[in-house]
Each structure stands twice: as structure tokens, then as C-alpha cells.
Amino acid sequence: MSIAPLLNKVFMVDLIKGLKVTFKYQHPKEVYTEQYPLERPAIAERYRGLPRLNVNPETGETLCIACNLCATACPEHLIVVQSERNPATKRKEMTSFTLDISRCMFCGLCAEACSTDCLELSQDYEFALYSRDGFIIDRARMERGSEPTVYTR
């Protein structure tokens, strides 16, 4: 063994090098974690969160034309769209829309299939619930859209 590695071994340079790294990171400004409810993470624009049904902002009417493409596109068959033909306009109108988000994998295929930009994945990510019943969401809930949780004491 040549002299330099031997000295390194005897004086434990390898171990001290590691100690240096951990010591350096003790500085509070290196802390990477967030205090979640106080600091909320920045959500990207394209985030695929809770699905939402868009409405026409002026009239408040739904954009859905009940074409059923989303229900067809869903790999898990979670979407059920019910529609009725309106005798006056001769158009199909959506009567109910349910989605089981407990099994949803947020792949976004439904939103891609939607031809009117009605169904969209919103940036809402806080929808934990205490029971499974609440996971089957209906049209009203989906049109209301994102409901950020507010923490109070």
C-alpha cells in the first residue's frame, strides 16, 4: 500500500468526508420539506387533478353535449352519462353525469376525448374523504369544481 491511501485510511479521511457533507446540510436554509397546510405547493398548470365539468361562463349552461365520448374513452369505465333528447331543439341534453373518482387513475383520456372542452382535469388535489361513498361525484359537484380545503382552528 502506498503512503497516501494508508494515511487516508489511518486518519479516516473517507469517513470524515461524509461527516462534512451531513454537517454542511444542517443549515436551516437547506431544509427542503414544506409545512403543508401553511405552505401550499405550487401546482402546475397542466396538473391532472379532480375532473370538472365546465359551463359556459356567460349563460351558465353546461358545455356537455352528451356525446358519451368520455365514457367510451375511460379505461376503467367510470363515467356514466345519461341524456335525453330535447323535443324542442332536437338535441341530446345531459341529464346526469356521475364519476367514480375512487377508481380514477387521472390518466386524462376522458378530457382528451371531450370534443367541447367541457370535461377537464382541474388542479384540485385535496379530495380525501373519510368514507368511500363521497367518491362517486355527480354533475353538481363537478360543475362546482375546485373547492380548496380551508384549515381553521
Add this chain to the structure above:
Amino acid sequence: MPQNYVPIFLFVAVVAIAIPATLMIGKLVRPNNPEKAKLMPYECGIDPVDNARGRYTVRFYIVAILFVVFDVETIFLFPWAVQYRALGLFGLVEMLVFLAILIVGYVWIWKKGALEWV
């Protein structure tokens, strides 16, 4: 001085009261719902294969025997260390002879492979 040793018994008495007392207090407040699966020994979620009280590899016993030899050696060194100045050169030589005998044994067990594990 014998009175120096009395606090040991005082201490043991204090601990012998305090710790079981804590355990008793715990018994009053904690729930107790035993269940078969809970009382099973932990085996990574699998039913235990056999009893854990079988015979075990002999290497650990070798370590135990070696420990006895060398720890007794250390114990013999203590009186010499205390009277080291008084015994002087004679004591040092005597101790070197004693250690030499042990070192021969140490080298022998090393060569014999008693310190190897695999």
C-alpha cells in the same frame, strides 16, 4: 469503606419500585383487546414456520468462550494497573510475560480461524 456500597441497594430499591409502578400505571390507561393475529410472533406477515427456540449456530458459543478468556485477562490487568508505580519494572516484565502467553493464544485462535464468520 462499606458504606460506599450501600447506595447501590438504595438505588436498586428505587428502580424496583419506580419501573414496575410505571408499568402498572400503563396498565390502568391502556386498552387491552388481545386477538389471535395480534399475539402471533412477527414473521413478516406469514404464519411462523417453526419454533424459534431451536439450536443455533455454534460460532456464537466460540465467541462467548473467547470472551471469557480475554475478559478475565483484562480483569487481571486492573490490579497491576493500580499498583503500577509501586511494582515498577518488575511488575511490567511480569505483565509482559502474562500478556505474551495470551498473545500466543490469540495468534493461535486467529490462525485457527475462530475469528472468521463465513
Add this chain to the structure above:
Amino acid sequence: MTDSTKSGFYQETAGPDQTFLDANELVLNMGPQHPSTHGVLRVILRLDGEKVLGTECVIGYLHRGVEKIAENRTYTMFNPYVDRMDYVAAVSNGLGYCLAVEKLLNIEAPPRAAYIRVVLTELNRMASHQLWLGTHALDIGAMTPLFYTFRDREEILKIYEKYCGARLTTHAFRIGGTLYETYDGFEQDVNNFVKFVTPKIGEYEELLTTNRIWVERTKGVGVLSGKDCIDFGVTGPVLRAGGVKWDLRKAQPYSMYDKFDFEIPTGENGDTFDRYIVRIAEMRQSLRIIDQAVNSIPAGPIMAKVPKVMKPAVGEVYVSIEAPKGELGYFVVSDGSTQPYRVRVRPPSFVNLQALDKMVRGALVADVVAVIGTLDIVLGEVDR
């Protein structure tokens, strides 16, 4: 599972010269609920004290029937499912599947899409290796590298979130290209990441590479020579650590990998330390590829002309890519309908796991966790 323990299973694994239940033998269940089997792997160990006499892997605790699901989904609908096999390298899984179906449909992703795919897959390789390094170091007892690697991996996940809206199971690619155009500042983000992470890799090395405990724990442990690797069908960094210069990105370039300049790091002894060194070197090579790719993304469309309803001609294809863990292959059979007749996945973890018994026989219990860590298995992929 408990039945197998009573059906004479152990007698079968005992060698001819060892009688089972000889006084010194201890049968120990490692897993499925064990901190270092990287999921729900169950390894049954036969021990003599601390020495491993033999192992048996029991898998299937995470079986979800992904291959069967594929037979009831259209080609597009199956795409998100492949992300859930090797969930730490979801993008690579998606790339493999998309390439397979594209070959079946006889289309090719446009160059811009291919470049974006390369950037994201190499980022994914970084992320996968970082996660491997953290958990492997944790298995060997160093807890801190885990937090450093996760912190740095987070930057990759942020890029994913901005690009396609999900962090882990990304569903980033579509058959025929990519769905998403790069967002504003994508190049900047990736370049910043490369700059940010390069010194961090040096830091991981400072903590581990020369550390005498780490070296002692990994050198000469779990040796798997190049020949053994080939015999077992083991691929990826494990194979390269055995000294075999085999990387599908070079051997059969896909998705424009032949346009980039990078090296295949190899080891010599095929032990745990070499695998560590190879993966660290691969991280650096990945950064090189990312650097080249992200600064030369060509303009153009990101999606090839794909029929709305995919009905590939009757036939079968096998397409394999170099996933972070090894060769990830998709064998897709079409019967001419909208749904695949059969999809078979060749997962690298599953194949690599076979070598476990050979690597740990005669080693100590602590080596078993080191070897499981170094194989870099993901149980989602082993069990599918």
C-alpha cells in the same frame, strides 16, 4: 401462501447432502412485510447462523393482471396501465409500449416527439437511479443519501408535473408521438436541473464511494459475472457491471438514440460495488444525453398521423427498450381488432430477480438485503 410452508417445500430446496431441519438450520421469512424487500417480495431464507444456505423467492403479492387487462382495452386505453408496472420509471414503460404499438401500426413518431421522449426518458432514468441509490443506501444502513436523492429527484418530478400534469404515473406519451407540447421554459428547467444535479452526484459519491464501510459492505458481495448474467438473461446495469458492454440504446437504437453521443459504463467484477459505480456513471451519461437532446429539439409536429380508431393488421411485434432496470420488452399480438389479442411484457426486474439465489448463496443475511437493493427490483413490475 401459508400452505406452501407445509407442503414439503423446504425439503425440495435443501441440497442432497443437507438434511432439512438439521439442528443448525433456521428458516427465516423475509417479507412480504419487511422493510428492505422493496415491496411485497417474500424471500424464504435457510440460514446457518448468519450464513445463507439457500433462498426461495415467493412473488405475486402485487399481481394485478396487467397483461390480462390489456386484452380487454383498446390500444389507447391500455397506455396508462403500463405506467403502473415499474412505477418509478413510468415514462420508460410508456415509451416501450408506444414504440411497440407504433411498430404494429407501421407509423413512426416525428423527430420532435422523439427528442422530447428522449429527454423525458433520460430524466426518468436519473429519477429511477436516484431512488435506487437512496433505498439501496438505506438498506446498507446509510439513511441520509435517501433524503438527498429524493430531494434531487423532486426536481425531475416537478418537470414532469409541468410537462404532462402528473408526477409519478405520468402517461406522458401517446401512440404516435406525444400529446403535450413542451411548456414555456421547458428547456430552461431541464438545463437548470442538469446544472443543479451534477454537483449533487458528486455529493452522493462523497458520502458513499470511498467510505470504508460502504466499500466493505459492497465489494465482493453478490458477485454475478457477465457470463452468469447472460445465462440468467439478466440485463441492464447488473449485466454491464459484469463487464458486458450491452446497451439497447447503442445495440439497436430506438427513438433517435443513435443521434446522441454517450458511453456505456461497465464494471469488472460484477459485484455490488461495481453495480453502484455503473449506475452512478449512468446518471452522468444520462445528464450528457439530456444536455445534448434538450438543446437540439427540432421544430415540427409532435404527433404522427394516427387513425382515430386503431385497428392494426394481424401480426405480432416485439419491441424492447433499455429501461433503467434493464431490457423492457413488449410483445404485442394483434388479431385485427381494436383490442390487442395478447400483450406480454418482459419486465427487467422479474428476470433480474432470478439471479438472487445465485448471488446470495454462502453470503450473510445482511448481504441479502444489499443484493436485493442492488438488483433494483420494483415489485409492481415483477408481479405485474
Add this chain to the structure above:
Amino acid sequence: MLDYVTSYLHSSLTPGQAGNWLWALVYILVIFAGVSGIVIVMNWGERKALAHMQVRLGPMRVGPHGLMQPIADAIKLLTKEDIMPSEADKPIFWLAPVWVVMIAFSVFIVVPFGPTHAVTDMNIGILFMLGVSSLGVLGIVMAGWASNSHFPLMGALRSSAQMVSYEIAMGLAVVSAIVMTGLGGIGPYGIGSGAGSGTLSMIGIVQAQAQQHVWFIFKFFPVGLVAFFIFAVAMIAETNRAPFDLPEAESELVAGFHTEYSGLRWSLFMLGEYAGMVAVSSIAITLWLGGWLRPFPSTHGPAINIPFLWEHPEQGVVDFAFSFAPALVMLALAFFSFFNAMRMPKHPLLKIQTIGLYAFGLVLAGVGLILLAPPVRDRIQDIFWFVFKIACFMYLYIWYRATWPRYRFDQLMKVGWKVLLPLGLGVLLVTGIIGLGPEIAAWLKGVV
């Protein structure tokens, strides 16, 4: 009765020596509470320091900066269901944690926090400490065996083999320090060759260092340092801490010998482990780092005499400066918590926590101010330095745990038997030969 109580206050003996059982009991209770307090602080400190080394924050929710976390944990563990495996050996399963705690605390009977601040001072003090602390392994073996489960059994066997292996190296290092205690007198060959005899008493060892004007870590440099190094490695192994934490190696043995323990019993093991860490650290401090002595114990500086503030004619300006250390440390901690309280995010949810942190800072500042007062300042010196050194050791334990991987079992035994044992023998021989250097030289002269 009152005489009995007050007579001790003026004595310069430990309660055990004075034969004063009342005060012995008081000291025992204080040590019991004090060590538990150190364990609680250590519990919090370890989580925070470890977290910061790992770029995390650690406990932040229970109390300001998680200050109440140990209390919350204690309540949680107290109210947690206690599970005893059905096939466990019940009496032994019950006894094991009690035994571990009892042994870990018993060691503190002879730990000298100051010249008189020990429960008792035995003439075999260090032998008592080594002997009693090595009984701890019995509790671990009991726990592993009684659980009737594979992982605890393996953990217990590993633990016993590991602890007995490092016991030897530890003993050899201690002997070399004991040899040094006898080198103080002035004899025919100059300083260090007198006929004084060594001592095994803990207080005697520190007094020997004071008399020789050197901490034994610097004696015969680097011999003392090497002996201390051997002890330091062995002591980490003895207490099952990283990188020698094999008995409870969580990645291999899940939790080692206490896999089957839960709730309060488990917490007793933790209490025992941390108390054991404090115990072996205090052995190291007593033997090599000058016990209650402050740094540079023999440097006094020019004598000064300030009325009402400093009236020790025999002590100098350096003593005066060092006497402020306890108060300064407390005030620094107080400043630190004020600083952190100011940096707390302004948020209604954090109002109580911010106020709590200010209050905590105030308490610390109050203690610091009390420590400034001359009579308190003089009396607290020795205890402060001892505890300060313990704190440094605790930090090192945490730091090692955060940084290094874990040894494998055979490598651990290799380090113990093939590195530390020969090294310990070598250090002992070198100490012996250097210690008798003048005599050997004289003898050689006679021969030649």
C-alpha cells in the same frame, strides 16, 4: 434531624462516603430525573438534528418546533396497547425491559458530576461501571429469547456476541487510562516517577488528571488519544448505535431484539438505550476528557479579586472568564429560541406556538441570569462542564448515525477482534513502557 441534613451541606464528601442515606436518596432521585431529562432532550434533539442533516424539519407540530414531541410520544406510548406474544416466556418477557433500564441507570451511581456530586464514590468505581454496564446484554438476550420469534432471537444473539467482543477492547483501553492515573507523583527520576499508586475510583481518576494538569486524552500524545479512540469505537458498539447498530438493524432484522415489544415496554428499551449512551459517554469523559474539569484546567492566568463578583484570591482571570460559560450557553440558547420565534411565519395558526417559543426563550434566559449570580456560578461549574461534554458526545452519536452505513456482522466482529483488540494491547504496552521510561532508562544505563 435538621443537623443530620445540614451537616452534609458543609461536607466535602459524596453522600455515600459520608454515610448520609437521606442525601444519597436525594441524589439518586435527582440523577433518576436528570438522566430521564437528558433522554427526553436527546429524543427531541436527535430527531431535530437528524432531520436537519437530512434536509428535513423534523417534528414541528407538537409545540413550537416540536418541543413537546417527547411528551406527546410518552403519552402515546403509555396509552398504546401492550402486546405480549402468546408463546412468549411471560416472566422473562416482562423482566427484560425492566432489567435493561435498571442496569442502564445503576451505572450512574458512581458517575462524578463534580468532586462531591456523585451518589457515592467507590474505590473500584470504574470496575463497577464496566461490570454493571456489561450486565445490560443480559436484558437484551432475555428479550430476544423470551419473544419466541426469529428476528428477536437473531438480534439478541448478534447483540450478545457484539457486546462481549467490544467489552475486551474497551477494558484494555480503560486499563491504559488507569495506568496513567498512577503517574502523578514526583519521584527520584523527576515528575511522573513517584511511588504514587493509581486509582479505580471515578473521582480519583479525575483528580489524577487535575493533579497531572492534563486530560488523559492528551497524555503521552498520541497514546492517550489512541486509547480514547478505541474506547470511543467500542462504546458506540456497546450501545448498539450506528454504524454498529446490528442488533436492531432495521433493514435486516426489522427491529432486532425488541421486534415483539410495543407500547410502554418498548419505550423502556429506548430509555435504557439512551441512558446507556449517556453512561458510556460519562465513562469516556471521566477517563479521558477530564470529567468535570473545564478546558485548560491548569491555566489560571494572573490573579484578580473583584469585590462581590469574584473573590477567590487563589484563582485567576482565566477561571473568571470560564465561570461565565454556563450562563452564556443558556443565554445563547435563549437568544436562539427568540430568534426562531421571530422567524416563525406570521399566521394565526402559529400564534400559540410563537408565544410558546418566546416563553421557552424567557425560561432559558431566566436560568441563564440565575447562573450569572456569583454563588450559583461557582457551584454549577463542574456539573455544567460534565453535562456539556455529554451533550457533545450525544451530538456525535447523532452525527455518526446520519452519515455512515452499517457494518455487516462479520466485519463488525473483525473490527472488534482483529483491529481493536491488538490495538488495545499495543496501547497498553506503550503506556506501560513510556510510563516507566525513566526507570527503564536507568536500568539500561546500569546494564550497559
